[in-house]
Every structure is written in C-alpha cells, then in structure tokens.
Amino acid sequence: MLTALARDLAAPLAANGSFLIKPGVGLMVWTLLVFGLTMVLLSKLAFPRISAALERRQKAIEESIDTAERTRAEAEQILAEYRQRLQEARAQADEIIQRARQTAEVQEREAKERGQEIVAEASQRAQREIEAATKRALEELRNEVADLTITATEKVTRKALDPEDQKRLVEEALREMDFSGLSSGASNN
Template identity: 40%
Template sequence: MDSLLNVNPGLMIWTIVNFLIFLFLLVKFGAKPISNSLKAREEHIEKNIKDAEKLNQEAQKLVAEMQQKLKDAQNEMMNIVQKGKQQAEELLRRAQEDAEKIRKEKIEEANREINRSKEAALFELRKEVASLVIYATEKLLNEKLDEQKHIEIINSYIDKIPKN
C-alpha cells in the first residue's frame, strides 16, 4: 500500500510522455472533427436564432395586421350602427310626418262633413221656415197664394235668414 503513495520518478516520466502523446494525437486527429462539430453546432444555433427572429417579426407583422383589421371592423361596425340609427330616425320622422298628414286630412274631412251637415241642416231649416212662413201667411191672409207669389215670398224670407 505504501508503494501507491510513494512517488516513482520513472513512472512519472512515462505518465507525462503518455499524456503528451495523447495530447498530440488528440490535437492531430481530434481537433478538426471537434472544431467542425462545434462550428456546425454554432451555425445551427445561429440559424435557429435567425429563424426565431424572422418568425418573431412575421408574428409581429401578423399581430399588427390583425389589429388593423380589428380596428377596421370596429369602424365598419360603428358606421353600420350609425347608418342604422340614421335610418331609424328617418323612418320615425317619416312616420310622424305621415301621421300628421293623415291627422290633418281627417280634420279636413271632418270639417267638410260638418259643413255639409250644417248646410244640409240649414237647407232643411230654410225649407221648414219657408213652409211655416207660407202656412202662417196663408192663415193670416186666409187665402192661397199663387205659385209665383209663393216663390217670391219664400226667397225674400230666405234672403233675410243669416247664412252662418
């Protein structure tokens, strides 16, 4: 066991020579493949970073486009709502105008009907008054009037009746 802990100069020299040969062989035959492998790995990582940056830019571009489309859709929706409000207001205004027109027409028709009824009543009243006047006149005069005289008396009394 002691022999393992003791330093043996011959063994140490062979160990150093073996290590130097190993380093020489490693540098001679292993440096290029390791370097190429590291370079390929570095290029692969750089390519992945560039691809990720490109994808990130495309994603940002798509986000901007989608935000613009959303904004345009909101503007279009607001325009549609505004047009709908304007059309509803126009429809309401037209309905009010039509209702007012119909109301005026109904009032005018009622006034015409009232005037017709008034004139018919006045005509009937004049006829009745004329008949009463003739009857009273006949009673007063105790005689029958001829047709011509009869018409003259009626017309004179009708002219005296107010036309309201």
C-alpha cells in the first residue's frame, strides 16, 4: 500500500515539478546580491564588534586570572613570612620561658637559702636571749634564795649575821641547790 501510495505521489511530482530542479538565473543573481550585501554588513557592523567584545572579555578573564595568581602568590608569601615569624616568636617565647624558669629557680634557691639563714639567725638570737633571760632569772633566784636563806637563818638563830656568815651561808645554800635543770630546761625552750 505504501509503495503504491509513493508511486501515486511521485508521478505528479515528476511530471509537474520539473521547476523544482530548474535553476533560475534571476534568483541566482538576487541570491548573490543579497548574500554579498549581508556579508558586507556583517563584516563591517557585526563581526568586528562581537570579535572585539569577545577579545575584551578574554583579556579581562586573563587579567583576572593573572591578578588572582599574583594575589595568591602574595598571599602565599605573606603566609610563609607569617609562619616564619610565628616560628621565631615561638622560639623566642620558649627561650623567654626557659630563661624565666631558670631565673625563678635561682631566685627560689636564693630565697630558700636566705630564709634558712634568717631562720638560723633568729633561732640563734632566740637562743641567746633565752640564755640571757635564764641567766638573769638564775641570778635573781640566787639573790632571792640568798635573802631567804639569810632571813630564815636569822629567824632561826635569832641573831643578826655578819657579812662573812651571810656569804658563807648563801654559798652553802646555793651549792646545795641544783639550777642546772632550770638552765637546761630554759635552753631547751
């Protein structure tokens, strides 16, 4: 059916359509003129402008890329410098800390030694003061004992003692009394 249909349709086309494949000189000339005019107009007014615009954009893109690359290089350089400085700063900080630590240790040691010295000195001074106080107290006690001894002896004997007797009595009484415990107890305190 399709073949028959094609034959039916092709027959009139072949019979009456010879003008379809017959070139016309007039139309060819018109085509040439119109095409030529189009080419002139496009090559004068359209193509150069489009080309120039595209070149401008290309240039702008290249410049942008160059700028971006330059900026990136600068940024990398700045970053490298920053890193170097940071490293230096860290090294300096470490050095400062180390130095401070050493100084602190020295100062601590010195302070400790000085403290020990002060404590020792204070202790010695206290010892001396205690000893002096003890000595004074013993002296006072001795005197008191002597007075009491004399007084007691006078009361017992109902007579006044001459200075030689007083001296002998006191010395005997004091000899019999042991003050070493007081003295050692005071020094221990």
